[in-house]
């Protein structure tokens with residue numbers, strides 16, 4: 001089974017930006033079919049959080065889509081919001097420290113959410129790679145304060161910090177690397193550095209195309225079908 005855990009959907013807006021063009025559920029499903037992606041993880045975007053839309057998509061297509069609850073920890077109701085959606089069946093927490101203006105290693109903001117991830121046994125997945133907000137060592141700080149929570153390091157902190165991402169994944173068994181945006185070279189280095197069991201294929205659709213990401217993982221696997229299968233699905237099924 002092919003699982004691509006990190007993608008976005010939105011209803012469309014009239015903000016004069018990239019959100020104007022709707023990225024509906026039907027649209028992602030069509031592209032998944034074209035690329036033969038069985039299951040995709042989805043969330044809204046940090047610029048326009050809409051957990052209801054994601055929840056409805058998961059409910060309508062439970063065999064194809066699962067949702068991450070997006071919250072801004074600086075919002076007073078963030079913890080309640082997360083609990084509400086986890087109670088409804090969402091599968092994880094999504095954060096974007098850069099766009100929401102905080103540091104991932106800020107315990108006062110992130111720990112209350114991390115506790116809920118531990119309680120509900122769901123992963124914490126964050127954007128990664130911005131020097132002031134979500135560097136690999138902040139992920140390590142989070143991973144060490146909640147060793148039972150699986151911490152997914154977005155984009156392998158590409159482009160400049162992927163080596164550090166591999167380093168912290170090497171010494172923290174609860175850190176997982178998300179391949180979107182990461183260079184082929186970095187994905188190969190990750191497989192060499194930590195093995196194939198904690199690397200998760202992710203396209204970050206519609207930012208990238210499912211077929212490109214699949215090809216990247218196939219090439220990075222170097223013909224080893226077991227490595228490909230784990231990165232492109234089995235690892236995530238284990239997390240779920």
Ligand SMILES: [Zn+2]
Pocket residue numbers: 006007008204
């Ligand atoms: Zn994304």
